[in-house]
Amino acid sequence: xxxxxxxxxxxxxxxxxxxxxxxxxxxxxxxxxxxxxxxxxxxxxxxxxxxxxxxxxxxxxxxxxxxxxxxxxxxxxxxxxxxxxxxxxxxxxxxxxxxxxxxxxxxxxxxxxxxxxxxxxxxxxxxxxxxxxxxxxxxxxxxxxxxxxxxxxxxxxxxxxxxxxxxxxxxxxxxxxxxxxxxxxxxxxxxxxxxxxxxxxxxxxxxxxxxxxxxxxxxxxxxxxxxxxxxxxxxxxxxxxxxxxxxxxxxxxxxxxxxxxxxxxxxxxxxxxxxxxxxxxxxxxxxxxxxxxxxxxxxxxxxxxxxxxxxxxxxxxxxxxxxxxxxxxxxxxxxxxxxxxxxxxxxxxxxxxxxxxxxxxxxxxxx
Ligand SMILES: [Zn+2]
Numbered sequence: 001x002x003x004x005x006x007x008x009x010x011x012x013x014x015x016x017x018x019x020x021x022x023x024x025x026x027x028x029x030x031x032x033x034x035x036x037x038x039x040x041x042x043x044x045x046x047x048x049x050x051x052x053x054x055x056x057x058x059x060x061x062x063x064x065x066x067x068x069x070x071x072x073x074x075x076x077x078x079x080x081x082x083x084x085x086x087x088x089x090x091x092x093x094x095x096x097x098x099x100x101x102x103x104x105x106x107x108x109x110x111x112x113x114x115x116x117x118x119x120x121x122x123x124x125x126x127x128x129x130x131x132x133x134x135x136x137x138x139x140x141x142x143x144x145x146x147x148x149x150x151x152x153x154x155x156x157x158x159x160x161x162x163x164x165x166x167x168x169x170x171x172x173x174x175x176x177x178x179x180x181x182x183x184x185x186x187x188x189x190x191x192x193x194x195x196x197x198x199x200x201x202x203x204x205x206x207x208x209x210x211x212x213x214x215x216x217x218x219x220x221x222x223x224x225x226x227x228x229x230x231x232x233x234x235x236x237x238x239x240x241x242x243x244x245x246x247x248x249x250x251x252x253x254x255x256x257x258x259x260x261x262x263x264x265x266x267x268x269x270x271x272x273x274x275x276x277x278x279x280x281x282x283x284x285x286x287x288x289x290x291x292x293x294x295x296x297x298x299x300x301x302x303x304x305x306x307x308x309x310x311x312x313x314x315x316x317x318x319x320x321x322x323x324x325x326x327x328x329x330x331x332x333x334x335x336x337x338x339x340x341x342x343x344x345x346x347x348x349x350x351x352x353x354x355x356x357x358x359x360x361x362x363x364x365x366x367x
């Protein structure tokens with residue numbers, strides 16, 4: 001059971017279904033993780049999936065796997081279960097952060113028919129999510145060529161003569177001892193954002209002096225300001241560490257610049273959904289694009305540095321790069337697809353029908 005975006009697996013829901021499930025099945029032993037493979041926190045992340053599409057009622061629906069190849073809604077009282085893989089491929093399912101970023105990249109954050117039709121259209125344009133040895137993965141997407149060039153295909157094994165579908169197995173032990181072990185970090189655990197700069201971080205005081213060898217500090221402020229737009233985030237933080245005066249500016253008057261850099265990264269701040277579901281305590285230390293929630297003069301410079309050191313944020317950055325790759329394939333194929341704009345700039349009948357179908361499903365969604 002593999003995520004269509006990051007190609008990391010889903011794990012079985014830790015809760016046992018007490019209700020009658022329509023499809024009777026047991027997990028294969030390889031899908032039951034030995035104790036200690038993941039922490040409780042990690043397990044919870046990998047156990048939750050988001051289904052996107054019109055094949056089953058739900059459009060964007062939180063799901064769990066209750067057995068190999070058997071998925072059901074997150075609410076365990078729901079009795080309907082679905083097969084993840086069938087002879088036509090698999091359902092379009094991804095981890096929660098992967099789904100968030102896919103919607104972000106496809107400008108489909110809103111829950112309305114137009115927005116959701118856009119994400120439901122991905123499979124129609126890019127191609128159905130594949131089955132067999134490539135179960136769960138989109139065709140044409142160069143998963144291993146983007147971002148940090150992570151190739152997870154060798155970690156999956158597939159028995160072609162296996163009687164049941166959805167039986168691909170992921171080698172967690174190998175991942176934990178490989179160069180990709182950082183992928184185990186949850187991408188939704190954010191560094192702390194400080195609404196005020198900690199006084200201890202400010203390098204000036206009564207004894208603050210510009211060092212003789214500090215070349216940058218002898219340049220006019222205007223010149224430093226001219227430099228800022230040309231510095232990528234990592235270079236900016238590194239440069240600030242070479243000069244006391246630059247660091248002083250970075251912690252004070254350049255904070256809005258650090259904020260712009262953080263926001264432009266896209267992966268470095270919580271999505272609106274992540275912000276909304278967080279507890280009040282967690283929210284109070286989360287960075288937000290909304291200046292009323294996270295002041296512009298807060299310690300954005302410190303936050304910028306933290307997100308580049310956080311392993312979870314590294315995973316997050318990589319997930320965004322895969323979503324952008326899906327969008328690249330989508331944009332490339334759209335003009336030749338039945339969903340291309342008409343010569344008059346309108347939408348085709350098939351695109352309109354999909355939006356109508358999504359709209360109808362949306363109106364009848366259970367709460
Ligand atoms: Zn994923």
